Amino acid sequence: MPLGTLDRNPPPFFKQGPSAISKLMVFSAIALFLMVADTRFKIAQPIRAAIATALYPVQWVAMRPVMFVSGGADYFESLASAQRGEAAARAKLALQSQRSFQVEQLTQENERLRKLLELRARFMATSTAAEVLYDAADPYTRKIIIDKGSTHQIKAGSPVIDEGGVLGQVTRVHLLISEVTLITDREHAIPVLNARTGARSVAYGDPTLHGGSLELRFMAANADVQPGDLLTTSGVDGVYPSGLPVAKVDKVDRRADSGFARITCLPQALVGGARHVMVLGPMTDVLPARPAPEDAAPAARKGGRR
Structure with missing residues (x-):
């Protein structure tokens, strides 16, 4: 074979x-x-949004076995546990009925004082019941997914609560589901009010990776904060209504080498196992519109004179 025909x-x-x-x-x-x-x-x-909508049937089917097992465990609950729950409910009902007379009297006095001082009545925000589907897959955040979306009039920025207190805030809304950022997320901050002293501060999510608590930052070392103090929403941020329970002070570390105290708080809501939640309407729907900036009016008058 000639060498020229070889493939080199x-x-x-x-x-x-x-x-x-x-x-x-x-x-x-x-x-x-x-x-x-x-x-x-x-x-x-x-x-x-399209992927979340397309995967919703798959998520729904995947959650059926979990819900079936959970429902079966609730169904086969022991009789002794049910009797204890009934006894506790009866005791709580008796206590609430005892307090109801005082509540009625305080309500009447409150209405009279508001009429006397001509104060605006507290607004009533709309609410939507929702169920937690699962936790978000991102291990670096503290988020949950609920079964209500834009088709149920859910809006971004809406507060989310459970029977214990503030749970978090809606941060992303899809067609059929929504994403809720918990108050223990490291990127979340909420203005709070100390119910005992009336002092305002800001509670931040725990910066640790798997933290389930909150931290009051930039509080002076001699601040009047004690373990057991109840922190509620102050309402100054225009996001959360005022008076909702947020957390209780757990530890107060007054360090001598720093001008600030390290204050750790435990959330009142069940951030680690909430099942049923309530989504409140955004505060922007009930609050009056913000006034125009003060420098806008002089500029407008100056432009009109020209």
Whole structure:
């Protein structure tokens, strides 16, 4: 066979494309571009909504066995436990009936005082009952998913509570489900009021990875805060109604090497196992509109004179 007819090209087994470093740099640049574009222009929001809507039937089917097992455990609850619950409920009912007369009297006095001082009555926000489907998959956040979405008039920014107190805030709304950020999330902050002293402060989520508590930051070392103090919403943020229970002070560490005390609080809501919640309407729907900035009026008058 003549040597000129031989194929001198390397076999396909030895052919290589771009190097691994080149591929890493290209795909890293594409990923960075997509993250920046999503942050600035929200280009992935419709895609997320479509995927969440498409996966809702799968999530619903996957949750059926869990709900069946949970319902079966509740169904086969022992008779002794049911009797203890009934006895506790009767005792609580007796205590509430004892206090009801005082409540009626205080309500009448409150109405008279408001009429006397011409104060505005407390607003009543709308509410929607919802059920927790599952926890968010992100291990670096404290979020849950509820079974109500934009079709149920749920809006971003709505407060979420349970029977114990404030649970969190709706941060993302899809068609059939919504994402709720818990008050223990490291990125969450809520203005609170000490029910004993009336002092205002801000409670932040626990910065630890798997924390289930809150922290009062930037409180002076000599601040009048004691373990057992109840913290409620102050209402100054325009997000949460005032007077809702948030947490109780657990530990107060007054360090000598710092001008601030380290204050740890335990949430009143069941942040680790809530099943049924209540989504309140956004405060922006019931609060009066904010007035225009003061410098806008002089500018308008000055422009009119010209």
